[in-house]
Amino acid sequence: MTELEKLQNRFGITGLARFEEGMGGLPRIALTTPAADATVYLHGAHVAHYKPAGQRGVLFMSAASQYRTGRPIRGGVPICFPWFAARAGDPDAPMHGFVRLGDWSVESIQRSGEGASVVLGFKSNSATKMSFNADFELRYHILVGPKLDLTLEVRNTGEREFSFEAALHTYFAVADSRNITIDGLQNTEYVAKSEGMQRKTQTDPLIRIDREVDRVYQNTQATCRLEDPGFGRTITVEKENSNTTVVWNPWIDKAANMADFGDEEWTGMVCIETANSAENAVHLPAGQAHRMRAVIQSTPH
Numbered sequence: 305m306t307e308l309e310k311l312q313n314r315f316g317i318t319g320l321a322r323f324e325e326g327m328g329g330l331p332r333i334a335l336t337t338p339a340a341d342a343t344v345y346l347h348g349a350h351v352a353h354y355k356p357a358g359q360r361g362v363l364f365m366s367a368a369s370q371y372r373t374g375r376p377i378r379g380g381v382p383i384c385f386p387w388f389a390a391r392a393g394d395p396d397a398p399m400h401g402f403v404r405l406g407d408w409s410v411e412s413i414q415r416s417g418e419g420a421s422v423v424l425g426f427k428s429n430s431a432t433k434m435s436f437n438a439d440f441e442l443r444y445h446i447l448v449g450p451k452l453d454l455t456l457e458v459r460n461t462g463e464r465e466f467s468f469e470a471a472l473h474t475y476f477a478v479a480d481s482r483n484i485t486i487d488g489l490q491n492t493e494y495v496a497k498s499e500g501m502q503r504k505t506q507t508d509p510l511i512r513i514d515r516e517v518d519r520v521y522q523n524t525q526a527t528c529r530l531e532d533p534g535f536g537r538t539i540t541v542e543k544e545n546s547n548t549t550v551v552w553n554p555w556i557d558k559a560a561n562m563a564d565f566g567d568e569e570w571t572g573m574v575c576i577e578t579a580n581s582a583e584n585a586v587h588l589p590a591g592q593a594h595r596m597r598a599v600i601q602s603t604p605h
């Protein structure tokens with residue numbers, strides 16, 4: 305019996321959850337429910353597709369994405385943990401941490417109302433301890449329904465407190481990034497990564513993409529609303545236990561320099577990331593758990 309067949313026998317649900325070979329031969333779960341369809345790769349616990357019934361897909365996926373062990377998938381919802389961006393003091397450490405590069409295990413799949421819930425897990429091991437010396441267990445709860453409800457649970461299974469950063473690095477599909485607006489972050493301080501790491505304050509009530517935007521908004525729990533007149537919809541991102549929001553669009557030059565991203569694809573995406581990063585890193589005592597949640601909803605106009 306193949307690994308896929310074993311997973312299907314143990315966790316598959318006829319008509320609702322099917323294990324299949326995805327891009328690059330990587331295993332993925334295809335969820336088909338009355339409320340929404342979704343696909344989730346075990347590689348990185350990566351939600352690569354979410355489409356509420358009767359609507360277009362909500363998530364952007366790059367046509368140039370690699371689907372390979374050891375490489376991140378470009379688009380969808382990569383999970384960044386236990387650090388965000390480059391690791392301070394360790395240039396060889398993988399960007400955004402190692403869990404988006406690793407294989408996650410399936411803990412459960414269940415019908416949930418008109419949708420489905422999936423729980424995936426990842427545990428620290430001797431390899432993770434080489435770069436992050438902590439004992440932890442991650443559990444990622446993915447609720448696919450009229451909303452996409454994602455909770456990253458981090459449990460400290462060791463005997464010492466540790467600190468971590470995390471992000472649900474969500475890529476949204478938009479008709480044209482130059483014509484969208486994002487609200488919810490007015491008066492919030494941010495680190496402008498694309499402007500020499502300057503610390504600035506968001507004065508305009510609306511964020512527009514008119515250049516490379518790479519901003520790490522700190523100390524905000526606000527709901528963000530993404531208005532997309534081209535696709536005729538509003539996407540809301542509500543969150544819990546997240547104090548950082550990252551807004552990212554690479555614009556022309558950075559897109560051209562990314563090997564796994566099409567040169568023109570920056571017009572079709574924007575990232576609004578539910579995160580805890582930099583001064584909002586989480587300090588987790590031994591035996592405790594932290595749950596960061598993002599609830600995403602698309603409302604057609």
Ligand code: BG6
Nearest residue numbers: 376389399400473497518550552
């Ligand atoms: C964003 C960062 O969250 O992720 C950017 O703020 C970064 O600086 C982007 O370029 C993409 O990162 P990666 O590792 O997936 O190419």
